[in-house]
Amino acid sequence: MSIGKFLVKRLLQGVLVIWGVITIMFALRAVSPGDPANLIVGPAADPEIRDQVREQYGLNEPIYVQYVDYVQGMVTGDFGYSFQSSREVTTMVLERVPATLELAIAATIIAVVIAVPLGVISASRRNEPADYGATLFSLLGISTPNFWLGLMLILLFAVFLQDPMETYLGFSFPQGRRTVGFGEAVITLVTTGYAGDLLTWVRHITLPAITLGTYFTAMITRLTRSGMIDEFGKPYVTATEAKGIPYVLIRYKHVLRNTMIPIITVLGLQLGTLIGGAVITETVFNWPGLGDRLIQALNARDWPLMQGIIVFIALGFVLINIAVDALYATLDPRVTNE
Incomplete structure (x- = not known):
């Protein structure tokens, strides 16, 4: 097997891993107790306001529609907005990556x-x-x-x-x-x-x-x-x-x-x-860093931020593994036959 085919194989495996992480995170949010709208506006808010929030974030849609929208957002780099701070999750993740x-x-x-x-x-x-x-x-x-x-x-x-x-x-x-x-x-x-x-x-x-x-x-x-x-x-x-x-x-x-x-x-x-x-x-x-922000998101049950951080960590891990595989295949071509 050539190095190019070997890396394509590893890349496809990495895509499956990322898809699995995204799916697991969505499933955890779906089965977790509590209404996300209450986390955003508080349990004492008027029902009309909570309904508006659910509609704004797509929480009133069927679960399969939410999943498709969620995956599409991840693929395009749109991780949504933080429930707690209303900031873009992508920005909140990237600003902690250097540390x-x-x-x-x-x-x-x-x-x-x-x-x-x-x-x-x-x-x-x-x-x-x-x-x-x-x-x-x-x-x-x-x-x-x-x-x-x-x-x-x-x-x-x-x-x-x-x-x-x-x-x-x-x-x-x-x-x-x-x-x-x-x-x-x-x-x-x-x-x-x-x-x-x-x-x-x-x-x-x-x-x-x-x-x-x-x-x-x-x-x-x-x-x-x-x-x-x-x-x-x-x-x-x-x-x-x-x-x-x-x-x-x-x-x-x-x-x-x-x-x-x-x-x-x-x-x-x-x-x-x-x-x-x-x-x-x-x-x-x-x-x-990302770990400190992840703990803050867990304490606040800020699901979009938690999902964004974990998916980003998984993506980084997969990319590093692919880079190591490429280096190892260059140093020892025998691994491309495994």
Whole structure:
């Protein structure tokens, strides 16, 4: 199968996934108790006003008509209007996307910077204290709930150690909502040369990124370790050692390089998972991303906004998966035959 046909197949599968998500979200809204009109105008409003609202939002139409209109709106990018704020859902979603992407990418960078060297050390010093320490770290990272870890990091660094850090290091990690985004900070740095906004952004994102990336770090560490151990047992390593090539060169140029293909695949797939899994972390740290807005929509039972956010997250996850499949098919053409 050619790469083009392979990607078309993946794209069609992605369309089916998105359609399934849209259908499930509509079904959940249809079977949930309560009248959406009461959420918009309040239960004490006059019946005439509630009838006008139902007609305005198409809530008085048969369920199949509502479903068709709902799917058509999603296909054209019209997610409707928020019940709570009467703003376009598309606008409310897109304005929170940069913050979520910043957090997911920062968590990925932290995970890679820590996990790959740790996995290399663990594989190179198998059954030694360094290996046991890396294995214990991986176990703790996978087992620790990120909401608990986030709360502990806030208590430790933003509360108990705030004054000592200010005194001895000259900075501390803030407790409140961030005041500047990455794009704004970079623009300020480029146009004025002032780096204060960028440093403020770094201070705000450090603890959330560590919290979100801990599980990812542990997983990549274990993947790197197991991949390198598997590569060390292959004949080409023995052959290169017999030629007198230095062990360090074998480890990094050959073994680690061959281990990176599955790691790159997992990196791409987990980026989509991080975007969807940032809900709890954003809530704990009051981070102004999609997760924070989704929790607000859930509390207000704002169905159009909830649907828009979840469909957007699913769309992002599918697109990232297709991109990873394309990269993997380029690196290893054998996958196109699967």
